[in-house]
Amino acid sequence: MLLISPTLVFTLLMLAVPLIMVLALSFWTQSYLTLDRSFSLENYKTAWTEPMYQYLMARSLKISIFVTALTVLLAYPVAYFISFHVTPKRKAMWIFLITIPFWTSYLMRIFLWKVILGYNGVVNGSLMGLGLIEQPLSFILYNQNAVVLTLAHSWVPFAILPIFVALERVDRSLIEVAEDLGDNWLRRFFRVTLPLSMPGVIAATIIVFIPTIGDYVTPRLVGGPNGLMISNMIELQFKKANNAPLGAALAISAMAIVTCVTLVFVWMNRKFMRGPK
Amino acid sequence: MMRGKGYFFKWYVALFLVFLYAPAILLPVFAFNDSSIVSFPLKGFTTKWFEVLQSTEALHVAVRNSLMIAVTTAIFSTIFGVLAARASTRFAFPARRSIMGFIMLPMVLPEIIIGVSLLVVIIQLGFELSLFTIILGHILICTPFCIAILSSAFMNLDRSLEEASIDLGQTRWNTFWMVLFPLVMPGIVASLLIAFTISLDEFIIAFFLSGTEPTLPVYIWGQLRFPQKLPSLMALGTLLLVLSISLLVLADYFRRRSLKKTGIENSGGFL
Amino acid sequence: MTKPIIQLSGVDKFYGDFQALSQIDLDIRTGEFFSLLGPSGCGKTTLLRSIAGFETPSAGSLHIDGKSMDGVPANKRPTNMVFQSYAIFPHMSVAENVAYGLKARRLPKAEIQERVSEAIFMVGLQGFDNRASHALSGGQRQRVALARALVLKPRVLLLDEPLSALDKKMREQMQSELRRLQRAVGITFVLVTHDQEEALTMSDRIAVIFDGKIAQVATPQMLYGMPSSRRVGNFIGMMNFLEAKILGTSGETVEVDVQSLGTLTLPLSQAPGGVEGCQSIGIRPEMLTILAEGQTAEREIEAVVSEVFYYGDMTYYDVTLPQKDAPVTVTMRNTAGRKVLAAGDTARVGWSPVSLLLLQ
Ligand SMILES: Nc1ncnc2c1ncn2[C@@H]1O[C@H](COP(=O)(O)OP(=O)(O)OP(=O)(O)O)[C@@H](O)[C@H]1O
Ligand SMILES: [Mg+2]
Numbered sequence: 001m002l003l004i005s006p007t008l009v010f011t012l013l014m015l016a017v018p019l020i021m022v023l024a025l026s027f028w029t030q031s032y033l034t035l036d037r038s039f040s041l042e043n044y045k046t047a048w049t050e051p052m053y054q055y056l057m058a059r060s061l062k063i064s065i066f067v068t069a070l071t072v073l074l075a076y077p078v079a080y081f082i083s084f085h086v087t088p089k090r091k092a093m094w095i096f097l098i099t100i101p102f103w104t105s106y107l108m109r110i111f112l113w114k115v116i117l118g119y120n121g122v123v124n125g126s127l128m129g130l131g132l133i134e135q136p137l138s139f140i141l142y143n144q145n146a147v148v149l150t151l152a153h154s155w156v157p158f159a160i161l162p163i164f165v166a167l168e169r170v171d172r173s174l175i176e177v178a179e180d181l182g183d184n185w186l187r188r189f190f191r192v193t194l195p196l197s198m199p200g201v202i203a204a205t206i207i208v209f210i211p212t213i214g215d216y217v218t219p220r221l222v223g224g225p226n227g228l229m230i231s232n233m234i235e236l237q238f239k240k241a242n243n244a245p246l247g248a249a250l251a252i253s254a255m256a257i258v259t260c261v262t263l264v265f266v267w268m269n270r271k272f273m274r275g276p277k
Numbered sequence: 278m279m280r281g282k283g284y285f286f287k288w289y290v291a292l293f294l295v296f297l298y299a300p301a302i303l304l305p306v307f308a309f310n311d312s313s314i315v316s317f318p319l320k321g322f323t324t325k326w327f328e329v330l331q332s333t334e335a336l337h338v339a340v341r342n343s344l345m346i347a348v349t350t351a352i353f354s355t356i357f358g359v360l361a362a363r364a365s366t367r368f369a370f371p372a373r374r375s376i377m378g379f380i381m382l383p384m385v386l387p388e389i390i391i392g393v394s395l396l397v398v399i400i401q402l403g404f405e406l407s408l409f410t411i412i413l414g415h416i417l418i419c420t421p422f423c424i425a426i427l428s429s430a431f432m433n434l435d436r437s438l439e440e441a442s443i444d445l446g447q448t449r450w451n452t453f454w455m456v457l458f459p460l461v462m463p464g465i466v467a468s469l470l471i472a473f474t475i476s477l478d479e480f481i482i483a484f485f486l487s488g489t490e491p492t493l494p495v496y497i498w499g500q501l502r503f504p505q506k507l508p509s510l511m512a513l514g515t516l517l518l519v520l521s522i523s524l525l526v527l528a529d530y531f532r533r534r535s536l537k538k539t540g541i542e543n544s545g546g547f548l
Numbered sequence: 549m550t551k552p553i554i555q556l557s558g559v560d561k562f563y564g565d566f567q568a569l570s571q572i573d574l575d576i577r578t579g580e581f582f583s584l585l586g587p588s589g590c591g592k593t594t595l596l597r598s599i600a601g602f603e604t605p606s607a608g609s610l611h612i613d614g615k616s617m618d619g620v621p622a623n624k625r626p627t628n629m630v631f632q633s634y635a636i637f638p639h640m641s642v643a644e645n646v647a648y649g650l651k652a653r654r655l656p657k658a659e660i661q662e663r664v665s666e667a668i669f670m671v672g673l674q675g676f677d678n679r680a681s682h683a684l685s686g687g688q689r690q691r692v693a694l695a696r697a698l699v700l701k702p703r704v705l706l707l708d709e710p711l712s713a714l715d716k717k718m719r720e721q722m723q724s725e726l727r728r729l730q731r732a733v734g735i736t737f738v739l740v741t742h743d744q745e746e747a748l749t750m751s752d753r754i755a756v757i758f759d760g761k762i763a764q765v766a767t768p769q770m771l772y773g774m775p776s777s778r779r780v781g782n783f784i785g786m787m788n789f790l791e792a793k794i795l796g797t798s799g800e801t802v803e804v805d806v807q808s809l810g811t812l813t814l815p816l817s818q819a820p821g822g823v824e825g826c827q828s829i830g831i832r833p834e835m836l837t838i839l840a841e842g843q844t845a846e847r848e849i850e851a852v853v854s855e856v857f858y859y860g861d862m863t864y865y866d867v868t869l870p871q872k873d874a875p876v877t878v879t880m881r882n883t884a885g886r887k888v889l890a891a892g893d894t895a896r897v898g899w900s901p902v903s904l905l906l907l908q
Contacts, residue, residue: 007361011380014417018394025397078293081286101301103521106478107497108514112300214387231389251393441635443623445649459639
């Protein structure tokens with residue numbers, strides 16, 4: 001107990017206290033330069049009813065859901081490949097290989113997608129070079145597609161890892177039993193492998209979903225005006241617009257939504273863990 | 278049937294790796310490209326962008342700030358990590374799961390939330406934004422990673438090793454230094470390196486909490502707006518990539534050594 | 549009788565509400581090979597760790613070599629332990645492991661070196677001195693653990709299931725080696741095991757523990773031949789039980805009515821746990837004989853063979869006695885010319901009143 005206390009006290013001071021203060025702040029109101037410290041739900045009213053915020057929130061949620069789905073779909077076959085088609089000795093190396101790009105400078109990595117997807121970018125350049133298109137494609141940068149793609153790229157290693165771990169835990173003899181009982185590969189996959197690896201899929205979903213909804217840099221760099229997300233608005237309120245209480249209310253609201261969605265996933269996870277036995 | 282499936286996976290994974298590595302590969306390509314515009318077609322080979330870096334004073338300041346922050350963060354989050362990992366793997370205490378869950382929370386919380394909430398506290402308490410405030414934020418987010426690494430190092434320790442040492446007549450203090458410490462040392466080094474790497478690259482929290490002194494990512498963010506600065510940023514990114522990968526390989530080497538020392542077969546990578 | 553080196557009296561150990569040890573009274577004599585035997589979870593390890601100083605008894609007293617161990621930490625006790633997992637320090641070589649305790653005692657270098665090679669020689673690991681300890685087989689680790697503890701010349705060596713991680717062959721080899729070592733060094737060994745065969749072959753005396761209580765302390769012969777209760781008899785080897793009713797005692801004898809066997813008069817010495825409360829008669833399978841044609845025995849009873857288990861050197865028969873539902877097991881050595889019966893055959897079972905035990 002004594003050992004844990006320094007870490008716990010630090011986390012309490014640096015995480016719990018600030019979160020509580022943000023919560024408090026969200027009930028106060030800003031009038032020009034002074035902060036009105038009387039309790040008010042004004043900020044929440046603005047955050048939940050003003051169309052601009054509603055719209056941003058919905059868009060953030062939508063992008064996050066797309067990113068999560070895309071990431072998990074991209075990740076699963078890779079995790080499956082490493083778990084089932086790579087010799088055990090090589091598995092660690094493959095996992096390492098998957099995580100390396102993640103350690104490229106975060107900002108540069110995102111910025112480079114701008115270079116790849118841009119008007120004179122790599123994709124357009126190659127496609128035109130191959131004669132597949134005549135005009136550069138413009139629908140691939142500065143919109144929500146670009147945000148989804150870039151975020152998926154950022155988070156896919158984090159989705160592969162838990163799915164891989166879950167697949168490694170699947171008892172191989174269970175799959176053999178299914179084969180022995182007459183299931184072909186596809187049926188075996190859907191009836192045995194996938195359900196047994198579901199906890200990993202759900203963990204991946206949570207790991208990707210939570211941080212993406214709060215991502216700031218990606219929408220700013222590749223999103224264009226229509227690709228901005230809620231965190232850009234939170235930053236705006238805290239900095240330029242100088243309305244920290246509204247920013248706090250937006251942050252709390254976003255967190256509440258994330259928590260709700262996550263809880264649903266956790267609940268689903270529980271159901272899967274218990275299994276239909 | 279088997280072959281067809283194998284081919285599908287090989288092709289899929291190959292394409293996936295291209296997607297995954299695309300930015301990382303383009304970085305050095307543009308860093309050595311003799312053109313002030315970052316786009317295709319390539320123009321020729323040059324190292325002048327690296328020379329530009331050498332003569333940019335503001336960059337040097339940012340690098341110094343970032344190094345200072347990263348070193349401090351690495352040390353403190355590893356200390357916190359050692360304490361928490363040891364406590365959680367060796368002792369039972371009330372509400373252990375919830376306490377550990379809470380401490381690990383920053384790992385999944387969106388960074389913007391952490392950034393914003395620390396900003397609120399600092400402003401409300403009337404503190405100045407400074408490198409110190411960034412350090413606090415970084416320790417907060419790095420500690421969970423350190424705990425994750427150190428927990429596995431501590432967990433692999435057989436509890437009877439400690440008891441054997443005491444049984445053979447050694448004191449508790451010496452047991453720590455002669456048995457526990459050597460066995461978890463590689464884990465500690467790995468934890469320091471990971472925390473250092475994370476802190477060095479962290480942007481959001483630094484962006485919210487930096488006052489007048491920028492960190493390296495904050496400096497890069499400022500420069501991204503100027504097209505003429507881009508090629509030298511590519512050079513900078515290349516250097517950082519090489520640095521990160523070296524540190525990671527080093528960290529992984531130490532982690533493996535730790536596993537080897539405790540005689541456990543290596544499995545899996547980081548995280 | 550040699551004086552006890554370890555004396556436990558009235559030792560209790562509670563984990564929260566759970567009582568792992570209750571009222572343990574035990575004297576272990578100097579120089580003997582003593583075993584703690586009992587089923588899994590009965591508290592053997594807890595008792596051993598209390599002696600070593602890793603657990604503090606909730607009540608009672610513990611004396612080692614006549615000194616109270618109250619408040620004496622594990623590193624100050626004249627005992628050393630061989631852990632079930634061996635607990636070999638993975639970052640040290642064989643020699644460094646063995647030298648660990650000597651270094652803690654700050655002995656001169658030359659002496660350490662001499663004693664280490666002596667100990668390594670004693671356990672048969674010469675030539676392995678500089679081997680990294682994670683590159684050792686299970687049997688070799690076991691030897692390092694032994695050398696590491698024995699090199700300190702403790703008054704008592706505590707061993708917690710030291711052989712359970714070894715395969716059968718290695719285990720048998722180490723059993724005789726442990727016995728040899730114990731005789732050679734003359735140190736008191738206290739061995740924890742759940743393997744009755746291991747306890748019987750190695751020990752001078754054995755304490756049988758059930759549910760945190762000592763059921764019986766005796767030599768292997770006494771334990772096997774004169775178990776003090778039905779439970780001990782059943783735990784050590786095989787034993788058949790027949791219901792029995794005590795009709796009365798007179799002087800040195802007791803009269804009992806035994807299911808299937810009728811009314812018998814037995815000497816009191818055949819009730820090792822006392823006559824009071826006895827409800828069964830126990831008899832070892834090898835004390836019963838399937839009589840060949842023409843063979844006779846002191847007493848005989850007709851039975852039907854219900855099941856035959858052929859083991860090569862032995863045959864185990866389950867036979868049903870006239871007034872008993874559950875079958876009784878009879879083991880027979882397969883000698884030349886002896887006919888092996890089949891299920892359904894009738895058999896004459898020979899027995900003798902002297903091999904009956906009256907048990908609770
Ligand atoms: N630290 C503890 N906290 C709570 N209960 C414990 C603890 N240690 C042991 N016990 C309980 O005490 C009982 C005796 O444990 P012990 O380890 O002594 O058994 P054992 O006889 O050595 O069994 P085994 O043969 O399985 O090793 C068990 O029921 C166990 O669950
Ligand atoms: Mg035990």
